[in-house]
Amino acid sequence: METEAYAPDDPASHSYRGRTRRNAAMFGPAGRLYVYRSYGIHWCANVVCEADGVGAAVLVRALEPTAGIERMRERRGLEDVRLLCAGPGRLTEALGITGAHDGLPLDRCPFELRPAPRPVATHATTRVGITRAGELPWRYVLAGSSFPSRPRPRAVR
DNA sequence: GTATTGATCTTCT
DNA sequence: GAAGATCAATACA
Numbered sequence: 001m002e003t004e005a006y007a008p009d010d011p012a013s014h015s016y017r018g019r020t021r022r023n024a025a026m027f028g029p030a031g032r033l034y035v036y037r038s039y040g041i042h043w044c045a046n047v048v049c050e051a052d053g054v055g056a057a058v059l060v061r062a063l064e065p066t067a068g069i070e071r072m073r074e075r076r077g078l079e080d081v082r083l084l085c086a087g088p089g090r091l092t093e094a095l096g097i098t099g100a101h102d103g104l105p106l107d108r109c110p111f112e113l114r115p116a117p118r119p120v121a122t123h124a125t126t127r128v129g130i131t132r133a134g135e136l137p138w139r140y141v142l143a144g145s146s147f148p149s150r151p152r153p154r155a156v157r
Numbered sequence: 158g159t160a161t162t163g164a165t166c167t168t169c170t
Numbered sequence: 171g172a173a174g175a176t177c178a179a180t181a182c183a
Contacts, residue, residue, distance in 0.1 A: 004175070012175065014168095022167060039176050040165030046175090059175060089176050130175050 001063035002149050004127050005138040006046070008054040012130040015055025025103040026055040033111070035092070035102040042089030045097050047106065061128075061139070062086050062149035065094070087149045088129075 006013035025034040030050035046057035072094040121143035
């Protein structure tokens with residue numbers, strides 16, 4: 001899978017310019033979901049992090065489909081498993097995440113949080129898809145994962 | 158194969 | 171009025 005971190009003092013972060021109606025969930029308790037509308041048509045999902053209520057979150061950019069692949073295919077109308085969740089907008093559509101899930105706790109229905117079976121190794125790379133502070137190495141990809149959000153990620157490996 | 162554009166919401170200038 | 175943490179369809183080489 002693939003994630004990207006956004007800090008309160010990060011120019012690319014939605015929380016950078018203070019709290020708005022849209023990003024309110026970002027300032028809420030950690031462990032919740034922050035869903036926002038991107039370019040008017042897509043939803044993007046973030047996990048809110050503990051940051052003393054100043055607004056920090058991790059954007060889930062991509063993941064490797066493991067369970068419920070058939071339902072993802074139905075929702076996306078797509079065959080290729082590699083594209084089901086290869087990107088923030090694709091991922092939310094595949095999982096059925098919408099603005100209705102904004103601010104919901106991740107440890108309760110319809111979600112489930114589980115610790116990783118064992119420690120996972122990650123690669124830190126530069127962020128993508130943003131125009132400010134994109135050089136920060138705050139994008140994390142699971143080592144060995146072949147389900148990136150971009151066809152050819154410019155990994156710093 | 159790469160490049161450009163349309164869809165259309167929230168916030169910023 | 172413009173831009174953006176995007177995607178998919180179309181146009182071109």
